Amino acid sequence: MSQTYLTAAAWPAALALPLLLAFAILSPSLRRASLALAPLAALPALGLALLGEGGAELPWVLLGMSLGLDGTTRVFLLFTALLWTVAGIYARSYMAGDANRHRFFAFFLITMTGNLGLILARDIASFYLFFVLMSFSAYGLVIHDATSKARRAAQVYLVMTIIGEAFVLPAVLISASISATNELAGVSAAVAGSPARDTVIALALIGFGVKAGAIPLHLWLPLAHPAAPTPASAVLSGTMIKAGLLGWLHFLPAGEAGAPGWGTLVMLLGLAAVFFGVLAGATQSDPKTVLAYSSISQMGLMTLALGVGLATPDAWPLALTAILAYAAHHGLVKGALFLGVGVAQKAATPLSRRAVFAALVFAALVIAGAPLTSGASAKETLKEALYASVTLSPGLLEALIQLGAAGTTVLLIRFLQVLPRQEAGKSPPPGMWVPWAALMTGVAGAVLLLPEPVAATLSLSALWPVALGAAGAAAAVLLVRRGALRPPHIPEGDLLIPALSLLAALYGLWDGRVRPVWAGWRSWSAGQYQRILESSHRLDRATLLLEDKMRPWTIAGTIFVLLVSGLLALAALG
């Protein structure tokens, strides 16, 4: 009996530990000890991912909290807890010189609690609780550096998060209402058989799509992921982005009754993300921004698999396997790449520089899906799922993801090209490179753990996209050097700029036409009028500034429109 209680207590304890440490950090007397323990806070969750059996019921918490794991969430917990642990150890050293590091760690630990909790949650309300906890506390990570860039990124992040909330909340409420119980496990089936099916699908696609960086809700992502301190970027892009994916898995009726229309739409959105991420990312000059765009692109592959499952229930087991393989593989590699940027910034001796660069080249090959890597393995699983597609032609889809892999190669070459280089100085601190090297080892070994046999990754189909991408990148670099090609500059956050100008235009319309009437009606409140006037002047200036930036975005916009129409045409053909 006591044994059962003990194992049941492990589940809430794994969440309570990071949360309590976060509060302990706020107390000056406990700060030293809790900062030292902070990197280890995700270890109990990692233990649960490996060994946890059963679960825990806490009927007195919230609306009755239930914690535990199933096959899908166990995979999520595994890579999530692992990456948080590595990032935590890394952050101890990375943040050592930061006067506000206690604040960083407090937010880091609360965000971690949310991220781990939403995976462990087995009831709808708890999932929502931890999702919200993670989303809002990550604001503290994005704004941490308090530069104007970080503030802007954080502002965009917050607005997009709130917009996401406005869709997630009704999706969650409707799901809870139609599934009669609070259990997450039954939501998919309940949604599939409910008259509110389309409403829930639309709400969940948008609400969780913000977190997953789905196009065109990705606006915040290329700003926020790079703006956070590097260890936070790693978990933002490696694990937190997957929380949106998990939301989709829980709330969309994938694998239940087929929804070909929605499935095809989701597949197209996924493909759009794959290519848009590559095209917009390849013009960036900050390595972390390039990586953020790569995350959008890679999430597109998982979205594609999800779409297959939505459209064709029979394909769902394969599609789910592909999603899990990609989620785990991408989580680890993207984490390693982000952490590697920080190591590269500190690597100043020739030896360390070469070693770090070599390791990052390897990580880039893994993401691009070169033979013998987990990337190739994940791609094989994805292909198998695509063969089961009935709405879009499998052959076409396969060609497109191979093309996407070539694009990813180009993108990662761009990343290596813009990596910071130190000319003289010391080697990186062991507190940073040791956890990073450990993670790199995991990245290299991940191919052994994925469902596909390693031999299957040793194929021409894994090799040629990488070779094509490398050749293409080399050609592009040569052309740019010769002056034959001028690379367009797309501002970080690409479509954010037109979206803002649209808002500014609407505001201008309101300002010019509607407001005078409005103001006359309420002229008794002169103070407020003054305030609105001032803010409109500020916006006028902002509009002028935006117009300056309009030229580059037209390129981004054109690419986007072309891409979408191309894909739609393909959809019509396939």
Added chain:
Amino acid sequence: MDLSVLLPPTIILISALASLAIFFIGDDRDRLRTALYLGAEVLKLGLVLAMLWGIYLGESYEIRVPVLPGIDFLLRADALSMLFLVLSAGLWLVTTLYSIGYLRDAPHRSRFYAFFGLSVSATAGIALAGNLFTLFIFYEILTLATYPLVVHRETREAMRIGRMYLIYTLAGGVAVLAGAIALQIITGSTEFVTGGALSGDEASPAVLIAIFAFLVLGFGVKNAFVPLHSWLPAAMIAPTPVSALLHGVAVVKAGAFGIVRVVYDIFGIELSAALGVTLPLALLASFTIVYGSVKALFEDELKKRLAYSTVSQVSYIVLGVSLVGFLSSMGGIVHLVHQGVMKVTLFFCAGVISETLGIKHISKMGGVGRRLPWTMTAFTVGSLGMMGLPPMAGFISKWYLGTGALEAGQGWAVAVLVASTLLNTAYFLPVIYVAFFGKPDKEKWEEKRPPSRFEADWLLLFPTLIVAAFVILVGILAGLWISPLGWAEFIAAQEWGYELD
């Protein structure tokens, strides 16, 4: 005669008698007054909790005094009374502690405490009233007892607002009285009956609808339905403890509570739905929710923004009641408590900020978070609760309102909740952002530090932190049977005639 029947009148009289005694205590005799006052409060809270336990065990407490033929003065404690009573008695205690800190050395302290206590007595009377007649009496006493608190500062502006306050609330009282008299005429009684006193055969539907309209609009003044709400933001001229307990909780709740009584215990849910009055009521509540939030966006004065937020949030209660679903009933009833705890937290914070730093406007709050970290943390907790984010109290209310609306087939109300959430976010987050990330306006804050190790007067700070802790606790522990949610489920089950397992 069983002495337990004396519990309800005793509970009302304790605070009333203590208040009357305080009238005769000089302003300078703080110690005596505080001892008397706090003693009365602790005693009252103890009796209320004892009665709560009794009710839970199935006891009943009722005292009936015939006044006129067919009209009784009736006090009776039921589950719904206890919810309101525990809320007002509990918050009264923390608010008094807060007031001691707030009113140190202020003039007319005895008058203030005396009327404050009388208002709380009237609230207890409203909670315990067993029929509309008794409820009306206490409803009017509440109006009269709060008037001197609104005009406490005795400025010309305060007197003007006081007059406006009286006009609004007395007019509301007249409407309630008219409804009550009509009810007395057609049925011969105005007693509250769990599940509904009327069967629908007493008069034609048109008459019943008219009575319903009179009662709801009468209570709707205190509940601050738009367009009957203007007195509430204006009443913010009163000292902050008054704004917090009376205008954030007791007075507006008296209106909401009255409407809950009318719908559940006079008309009954089935008859209300059959008369077709619930949908207009739900629409009125929804409009108030959205309108109040929109107005809050444009207020720079913190207390006024909170007042408009009250306008908006109190209507959640009526929305829950009028959506005609079991879960939404729970959501509405539980919000009676949740909104109270959250709003008191926010007003306490506003008071700490204005008393400690002299800041009343949001635009001047830059950097307040660094000077008053605990206060602003409490404010953040309250705000997140108002936005309805888990695990705060407001989330629980919103969850049950939302799922209840869907259960009742009124999905449109979810859109209202989402809009309200967005608007709440839009008017609370900037306050938090400015306080934590804005640049301080003044460098003199350090000089104003009180001679203590805390960031503000501890009598202001501790009550604030206690209520903030409750905002989190009642949310996190909602699953416990003693939580407000557990109690709300108990009440809703009674009103709906459900068996709880």
